[in-house]
Amino acid sequence: MLHFLDPKDFTKPRADAPIEIGKVSRRVFLGGSAAGLALVAVSGAADAFPRWPTGGETMPHGLRTDPLIFVSIAPDGTVTLVAHRSEMGTGSKTSIPMIMADEMEADWDRVVIQQAEGDEPKYGNQDTDGSRSLRHHIQMARQIGASVRHMLASAASAEWGVPASEIKVENHQVIHGSNSAGFGDLAEAAMALPVPGFDDLHFKTEEQFRYIGKGKVQIADLHGITTGAAIYGGDISLPGQLVAVIARSPVMDGTVKSIDDTETMKIPGVVRVIEIKGTPQPAKFAPLSGVAVLAENTWAAIQGRDALEIEWDDGPHGSYDSEAYMAEMIATADQPGEVFREQGNVDQAFSEAANTFERTYTQEHMAQAPMEPLVALANVTADRAELWGPFQSPYACRTDVAQVLGMDPAQVRVNVTLLGGGFGRKSQHDFGIEAALLSQGAGVPVRVQWTREDDLQACFVHTTSAEKISVALDAENKVTGWKHNSVAPSILSIFAKDSGHQFFIESGMGHVDMPFDIPNVRCENGKAMAHTRIAWFRAVSNIPRAWAIGSFVSELAAELGKDDKTMWMDLIGPARVVDPLAEGYPENFWNYGESAGSFPIETGRLANVLDVAADAIGYGKQLPEGEGIGLAVHRSFVSYVACAAHVKVVDGTITVPEMHLAVDAGFIANPERVESQMEGAAVMGMTVALYSGLTYADGAVEQSNFHDYEMVRSDNFPRNVGVHMVPNGFSTHSTGIGEPGVPPVAPAIANGLFHATGQRKRALPMGADI
Amino acid sequence: MPTFSLNGAAQSVDAPDDMPLLWALRDLMGLTGTKYGCGAGLCGACTVHIDGKAERACMLTISQIDGKSVTTIEGLSPDGNHKVQQAWRELNVPQCGFCQAGQIMQAASLLEENPNPSDDEILDAMAGNICRCGCYERIVAAVRVASTGG
Numbered sequence: 001m002l003h004f005l006d007p008k009d010f011t012k013p014r015a016d017a018p019i020e021i022g023k024v025s026r027r028v029f030l031g032g033s034a035a036g037l038a039l040v041a042v043s044g045a046a047d048a049f050p051r052w053p054t055g056g057e058t059m060p061h062g063l064r065t066d067p068l069i070f071v072s073i074a075p076d077g078t079v080t081l082v083a084h085r086s087e088m089g090t091g092s093k094t095s096i097p098m099i100m101a102d103e104m105e106a107d108w109d110r111v112v113i114q115q116a117e118g119d120e121p122k123y124g125n126q127d128t129d130g131s132r133s134l135r136h137h138i139q140m141a142r143q144i145g146a147s148v149r150h151m152l153a154s155a156a157s158a159e160w161g162v163p164a165s166e167i168k169v170e171n172h173q174v175i176h177g178s179n180s181a182g183f184g185d186l187a188e189a190a191m192a193l194p195v196p197g198f199d200d201l202h203f204k205t206e207e208q209f210r211y212i213g214k215g216k217v218q219i220a221d222l223h224g225i226t227t228g229a230a231i232y233g234g235d236i237s238l239p240g241q242l243v244a245v246i247a248r249s250p251v252m253d254g255t256v257k258s259i260d261d262t263e264t265m266k267i268p269g270v271v272r273v274i275e276i277k278g279t280p281q282p283a284k285f286a287p288l289s290g291v292a293v294l295a296e297n298t299w300a301a302i303q304g305r306d307a308l309e310i311e312w313d314d315g316p317h318g319s320y321d322s323e324a325y326m327a328e329m330i331a332t333a334d335q336p337g338e339v340f341r342e343q344g345n346v347d348q349a350f351s352e353a354a355n356t357f358e359r360t361y362t363q364e365h366m367a368q369a370p371m372e373p374l375v376a377l378a379n380v381t382a383d384r385a386e387l388w389g390p391f392q393s394p395y396a397c398r399t400d401v402a403q404v405l406g407m408d409p410a411q412v413r414v415n416v417t418l419l420g421g422g423f424g425r426k427s428q429h430d431f432g433i434e435a436a437l438l439s440q441g442a443g444v445p446v447r448v449q450w451t452r453e454d455d456l457q458a459c460f461v462h463t464t465s466a467e468k469i470s471v472a473l474d475a476e477n478k479v480t481g482w483k484h485n486s487v488a489p490s491i492l493s494i495f496a497k498d499s500g501h502q503f504f505i506e507s508g509m510g511h512v513d514m515p516f517d518i519p520n521v522r523c524e525n526g527k528a529m530a531h532t533r534i535a536w537f538r539a540v541s542n543i544p545r546a547w548a549i550g551s552f553v554s555e556l557a558a559e560l561g562k563d564d565k566t567m568w569m570d571l572i573g574p575a576r577v578v579d580p581l582a583e584g585y586p587e588n589f590w591n592y593g594e595s596a597g598s599f600p601i602e603t604g605r606l607a608n609v610l611d612v613a614a615d616a617i618g619y620g621k622q623l624p625e626g627e628g629i630g631l632a633v634h635r636s637f638v639s640y641v642a643c644a645a646h647v648k649v650v651d652g653t654i655t656v657p658e659m660h661l662a663v664d665a666g667f668i669a670n671p672e673r674v675e676s677q678m679e680g681a682a683v684m685g686m687t688v689a690l691y692s693g694l695t696y697a698d699g700a701v702e703q704s705n706f707h708d709y710e711m712v713r714s715d716n717f718p719r720n721v722g723v724h725m726v727p728n729g730f731s732t733h734s735t736g737i738g739e740p741g742v743p744p745v746a747p748a749i750a751n752g753l754f755h756a757t758g759q760r761k762r763a764l765p766m767g768a769d770i
Numbered sequence: 771m772p773t774f775s776l777n778g779a780a781q782s783v784d785a786p787d788d789m790p791l792l793w794a795l796r797d798l799m800g801l802t803g804t805k806y807g808c809g810a811g812l813c814g815a816c817t818v819h820i821d822g823k824a825e826r827a828c829m830l831t832i833s834q835i836d837g838k839s840v841t842t843i844e845g846l847s848p849d850g851n852h853k854v855q856q857a858w859r860e861l862n863v864p865q866c867g868f869c870q871a872g873q874i875m876q877a878a879s880l881l882e883e884n885p886n887p888s889d890d891e892i893l894d895a896m897a898g899n900i901c902r903c904g905c906y907e908r909i910v911a912a913v914r915v916a917s918t919g920g
Binding site: 087088089090091216218219221222223225226227228229230231232234235237243268269297298299300302369370371372373418419420421422423449451452672676677679680681682683684705706707711712713714715717719721 | 785786789790793794796797798800801802803804805806807808809810812813815842843844846850855858859862864865866867868869870871874892893894896897898899900901902903904905906907908909910
């Protein structure tokens, strides 16, 4: 019933490669595999390890549990662990190796982490998005660690002639009586032995964990980050390289009519100008039409780009006006749409209602705006290509680059640097394709550097939306019917011919999975065509849905004379496990790629996190005039997060002096990084609430840099953020953490603002000033 | 040709007068710890010290630093253990880490001028440095730890 479909595989880029070359023989790449690893099998019964299925098995290239791929041990005992997911700040490069190290009893201070290149056939899935890294890899990381521990014990058993079952492996030492050996001493001996199967492994009990679920380990790269030595996308150089800065069509599907590069070529350091031909939508991650200026340094390239005289043909989207379009979407939301979920008899509920109540909530486009603007280095020669860059999905980048260059993926290597933030933007590796095409065209290594203006104006943006919610109320003011029409251009428009309708992944993000205990429910989707490139933004469609539903609950509470928390709890109802089909969910309901059996919607967990957040902030306490508390709770990425925001208007500016986030993410492997993700979600959520709006006039983005696309800063961020993690044992499946903190923050702030001032905001961004 | 002190050593650079210090550092001098975030003095990712005070390297041309002393994140401390760097590690401040060199340089400059700032003084001094990941709570706490009042 439930199935996963990777939308990124719907279409392939068709950008014209400047040079066609033939295929050559496969090149062998140096990988992170364990050239010197000693591994042997240990006999023994399988411990109780409550394995559960995840969507990880059904992702492209699935999961790998072979320790030889991920672990190597040097003679001096240094344990090198391969991090195969991209690090963009969520901590996956720390947490997955930390789990391996704990289960193998390696000393974290003697662990070195090595970033994998893009190679999914070898490492399994590397597409680092969807808050999947821990959810999909905690089990494989434990298995890999346990395998290595057993193999080291087995090697010692053979050497000392004692039963493996009597051998202790503890903190980088293998011990039996008076015998002891370091990991490095045993590595070579164990190397020839086979890898044990899962059923032969002994796993640590939760009480035996040294790092997992415990205090803090220093994050990977911390020393380099604090000394400037850490390597991000723009920090690698090759001899003879040029730097390219590109003038891209300001309008989606615009094309170049004419170029005058006279002034550009006068700038010292400018070497040449190359036109990149764009691909009409749907074009997946193909570059926009543009004109690249290649220079000896970045400054010359920027100046050269700015000096270009280009006449553009804006094409079919040259009249896109986001303000006018918003009015159209609001009108569309008033009309019936395509029905995605139908439960009970909605029309009867509304026709028999004693009262009805309806509101519409909107959101403008947003840019992810990671602090590191897009950048990638490519070195393309006749028979191979090598890239370096901050890629969220390096293997997808590798196969796409191979295709546009006319190469076999075996001829392409994609190296992953640290990502200076991602938030979904670096899932689109258009910037890597640009670098590869330009390097191929110029015959030298090329670094493509986007400016901040490029980042905002040639973005793959978050959608824009109008969400209309209507409820039917009986004579006792009980909600008997719920209608939610979600109108927003779809991400699918970059992958397939735009139908104007959302697809199941978007509708699964807070629309059809509305979890309230209401007998009659209809979820509809009105048509909205895309006029700019729509793609992923941290938490994706959950942001407008949590915004709409979270604000609506508070408005309904005010309408019915209830307090917000009572209204939330009335709607959530008694604790239940949602049966999606019985509640009219679509057959292709998308549960973040997980089965509803393994990761069901449990409304008791939803109510619990709301309770925790409300209690933490002292919900119901008396506050001075001009202050208020807002609540919101939302399930996304199979996690449950509630936000309680204390809002205070100071000199006409919205401030948040206190906020609490309660999260139920199943078993938490690295609470320190969960806390940091929640602290960050509070800040990004407040930025979404107050500032994040990209607007379009004549088809082009109107904002250009941080002066008009503002961010919450240290002079006004949510203060005193309390993060409350619901304690769960390993048997409660680990869920997602990178994204689900963001959605409830904006509605909690808006609801707090309402209680502080009586002003109700229904449009994001709401602005900082009242 | 502008001549200046770079992390304690004499340096001259052959670059057009109007090249921002940021790109001269990154492209011509191989010091990539100073990051590009906006190019307009709006985000603080490229913060360096000029004669000991925090400045945005994207807003200074190479000719403007002639005769001055430039310190980048690479030169903040000979062993990378400036008290601000240590405080950052103690609190595991970074998420993606990209803005952190600029944040650290800003904080070090603040504490040089004001060894025991109030919370409000920390918040004001750090307000020019954006962290999109939202590490502000830990940044403020780390500045407090590194201060004489910490």
